[in-house]
Amino acid sequence: xxxxxxxxxxxKSYQRKGHPPFVAVSxxxxxxxxxxxxxxxxxxxxxxxxxxxxxxxxxPPTNGEVLIEGFNIHREPKKAKQHLGVCSQEDTLDTDxxxxxQMIRYGTFYRIDHFEIVKRxxxxxxxxxxxxxxxxxIENLSGGMRRKLQVARALISNPKxxxxxxxxxxxxxDARRTLWQLLTENRKQGMATLLSTHYMxxxxxxxxxxxILFEGKVLDLDSPENLIKKYIGTEIIEEEIRPGVxxxxxxxxxxxxxxxxxxxxxxxxxx
Amino acid sequence: MRPLWAKFEEAFWPxxxxxxxxxxxxxxxxxxxxxxxxxxxxxxxxxFGYGLGSMIGSVEANGISVSYxxxxxxGFVAQSCLFQGFFEAAxxxxxxxxxxxxxxAMASTPITLSEVLWGELLxxxxxxxxxxxxxxxxxxxxxxxxxxxxxxxxxxCFLGALLFSSLGLWMAALSQTIEQISYPQYLxxxxxxxxxxxxxxxxxxxxxxxxxxxxxxxxALLSLIRWLTLDFPFQIQALxxxxxxxxxxxxxxxxxxxxxxxx
Numbered sequence: 001x002x003x004x005x006x007x008x009x010x011x012k013s014y015q016r017k018g019h020p021p022f023v024a025v026s027x028x029x030x031x032x033x034x035x036x037x038x039x040x041x042x043x044x045x046x047x048x049x050x051x052x053x054x055x056x057x058x059x060p061p062t063n064g065e066v067l068i069e070g071f072n073i074h075r076e077p078k079k080a081k082q083h084l085g086v087c088s089q090e091d092t093l094d095t096d097x098x099x100x101x102q103m104i105r106y107g108t109f110y111r112i113d114h115f116e117i118v119k120r121x122x123x124x125x126x127x128x129x130x131x132x133x134x135x136x137x138i139e140n141l142s143g144g145m146r147r148k149l150q151v152a153r154a155l156i157s158n159p160k161x162x163x164x165x166x167x168x169x170x171x172x173x174d175a176r177r178t179l180w181q182l183l184t185e186n187r188k189q190g191m192a193t194l195l196s197t198h199y200m201x202x203x204x205x206x207x208x209x210x211x212i213l214f215e216g217k218v219l220d221l222d223s224p225e226n227l228i229k230k231y232i233g234t235e236i237i238e239e240e241i242r243p244g245v246x247x248x249x250x251x252x253x254x255x256x257x258x259x260x261x262x263x264x265x266x267x268x269x270x271x
Numbered sequence: 272m273r274p275l276w277a278k279f280e281e282a283f284w285p286x287x288x289x290x291x292x293x294x295x296x297x298x299x300x301x302x303x304x305x306x307x308x309x310x311x312x313x314x315x316x317x318x319f320g321y322g323l324g325s326m327i328g329s330v331e332a333n334g335i336s337v338s339y340x341x342x343x344x345x346g347f348v349a350q351s352c353l354f355q356g357f358f359e360a361a362x363x364x365x366x367x368x369x370x371x372x373x374x375x376a377m378a379s380t381p382i383t384l385s386e387v388l389w390g391e392l393l394x395x396x397x398x399x400x401x402x403x404x405x406x407x408x409x410x411x412x413x414x415x416x417x418x419x420x421x422x423x424x425x426x427x428c429f430l431g432a433l434l435f436s437s438l439g440l441w442m443a444a445l446s447q448t449i450e451q452i453s454y455p456q457y458l459x460x461x462x463x464x465x466x467x468x469x470x471x472x473x474x475x476x477x478x479x480x481x482x483x484x485x486x487x488x489x490x491a492l493l494s495l496i497r498w499l500t501l502d503f504p505f506q507i508q509a510l511x512x513x514x515x516x517x518x519x520x521x522x523x524x525x526x527x528x529x530x531x532x533x534x
Binding site for chain 2: 014053056058059060077078081082084086088090091092093094095096097101105106108109110111157
């Protein structure tokens, strides 16, 4: 399969006054293939957002390179970003516009024909259940709607590579499923998706491969099934969840993560 | 080989795109836009130009005698560049950078952060120019300012507004909170507005203050505007000071904002 995104020996460190540089991401290498959903799994502070800021060209790497559809994002940002859609962790919606205008405005940044943008925007808003809010100002949307709109905006250019940083944080279960369905559909169309998440269920369900990131380093990279098989096995796990109540469950990525790092996915400080 | 125009269009298209984003927002709230762009300088104009101006009569500056109204008309042109440019860039860009985070959002598309910042500065300068143009037009119609000189002053006003927008963007980049922008506002912008010769000739100030003021960008801009609109003598030093501040501010503001956003 062709690699849509290639990350080669990516290292990012931050200079600190009076201290040695802080290495947020160290020697990260992986590739994202056509039609693949690739997960970056790690707790807050693992280096996921730094990695994504480097992948999307916003932060220059200290070392290494990032190629999108063969274009180096730091040397040829325009060509590379023409194929890239980004939904960052923070809310970056343009509150000066209503929902539809926002989509159209960002579509123009990709030099897409106006009628085509309007068509795509309407389809995306419809798919994500935002069409009836198309003339609403952003401030009138709920947190979940804002998040969905940010994903929709990232998709306006119909990118070959989609980068989603914690896209389902704050979404209700229904909205989360709608988004999962959209990502699954996009995968069928050949879109390569990089998904940063700390929700193991999301990673297990959606991702073809997962890189477990901890303290800026990849501890392992494989399919969720292989990771679980490799580190935990296939035996049913029994846990006493309340005094005298035994819960039997299948092993999951949380167990893998605990085994590899000694910490749970929900631990760690915010990046 | 592609024609030169195509290359030019390709280079400036992203900046134009960002500039149009601001224009779109401005036109959506056009009543608000008109009020905030034109009302303040016009109020100053009526109050000082017609109110105080009728009491003072004429003033002498740089060896030229003009009516006080003419003198402050030209002063308010420069003041508009300062206020509109600085405030739009300082507070506006802080909101866009810190709260809305739209610099980052726009820079996630094929538009680069450098182009986003150019678009921001050019829009802020456009707003300052619009405001200055309103006074130039009024001054020309009332016969207080030379119509041809006023027309020639428009590009100068744009550069002046660009200078003060850059100052605003720089302050936004340096401020950790929006309240911190008040420091340069009270310690730099207001003193410039009061002591650079908007209301009175610099010659009336003590010599030390005169020398200090002559190195400030508003003094230089005022000198050039009065040269064009009131036929004051051309001062090469003013042009040099103006170009120095313009180049320095544009460079430093963009560099500081980029460093703040890109780690």
